Amino acid sequence: MELTPRLHTIAQQVPQGAVLADVGTDHALLPVWLLLEGRIPSAIASDLREGPLSRARETVEQHGVAERVSLRLCDGLSGIQAGEADVVSIAGMGGETIAAILEQAPWTRENTLLLLQPMTSFPDLRQWLQGNGYTVEQETICQEGSRMYTILTVRGGQDSPMTPAELWVGRNRPQPLRREYLSMMKGKVRRALEGQRASANPDQSTMEQLEEVLGGIEDMEKELKV
Numbered sequence: 501m502e503l504t505p506r507l508h509t510i511a512q513q514v515p516q517g518a519v520l521a522d523v524g525t526d527h528a529l530l531p532v533w534l535l536l537e538g539r540i541p542s543a544i545a546s547d548l549r550e551g552p553l554s555r556a557r558e559t560v561e562q563h564g565v566a567e568r569v570s571l572r573l574c575d576g577l578s579g580i581q582a583g584e585a586d587v588v589s590i591a592g593m594g595g596e597t598i599a600a601i602l603e604q605a606p607w608t609r610e611n612t613l614l615l616l617q618p619m620t621s622f623p624d625l626r627q628w629l630q631g632n633g634y635t636v637e638q639e640t641i642c643q644e645g646s647r648m649y650t651i652l653t654v655r656g657g658q659d660s661p662m663t664p665a666e667l668w669v670g671r672n673r674p675q676p677l678r679r680e681y682l683s684m685m686k687g688k689v690r691r692a693l694e695g696q697r698a699s700a701n702p703d704q705s706t707m708e709q710l711e712e713v714l715g716g717i718e719d720m721e722k723e724l725k726v
């Protein structure tokens with residue numbers, strides 16, 4: 501079984517011997533790969549919908565790991581109790597959905613490693629984490645085809661406030677692909693700014709915020725060159 505670069509990058513963050521809960525598992529590729537590699541002893545794989553969960557069932561049965569994967573049909577973490585998993589992964593969903601899932605499961609602030617891979621709403625997710633007793637310990641950037649993704653490694657704890665640019669692109673720690681990621685995100689911010697400028701009713705405060713974010717990202721690019 502091969503994982504895509506995005507799922508492989510998430511898998512690399514799961515500590516040896518941990519029990520994983522993969523929320524929104526769809527095909528259950530991540531937990532099954534980790535089991536087959538001998539990295540985890542067991543897993544919980546959950547999904548909101550019957551269709552994805554039946555795909556997960558097919559994968560676990562096909563690979564002979566059905567006894568070690570508990571499949572759960574539930575919204576977010578509602579069917580998973582505190583203490584059942586050491587690591588919770590929530591990947592391939594919007595940042596607001598990820599925040600809403602964590603909001604319903606405050607136990608994730610205690611003794612739990614969270615691996616979060618948002619598809620959208622990055623600033624909202626980072627802001628929510630910061631305001632709700634979570635700390636982003638690390639961010640890992642990966643590339644799949646022409647798309648770039650970031651995986652947030654998060655635990656309970658108080659983080660220092662992030663600047664507007666950090667809310668958009670994370671803290672500026674040097675790592676492979678960081679420059680490319682900043683350039684891609686700068687394009688996104690520029691497009692949002694152009695959209696505002698072209699609109700019939702541009703929102704002055706949003707434009708000022710976006711300009712501040714753009715300036716912050718440009719400063720980060722300069723820092724990386726030093």
Ligand SMILES: C[S@@+](CC[C@H](N)C(=O)[O-])C[C@H]1O[C@@H](n2cnc3c(N)ncnc32)[C@H](O)[C@@H]1O
Pocket residue numbers: 507523524525526527546547548549552574575576577590591592593597601
């Ligand atoms: C794009 S797939 C991602 C699958 C896999 N996690 C990955 O990253 O490749 C998103 C999955 O999340 C599930 N999902 C969406 N909202 C959810 C929620 N609130 N609770 C649990 N699963 C959810 C969807 O049903 C879908 O199977």
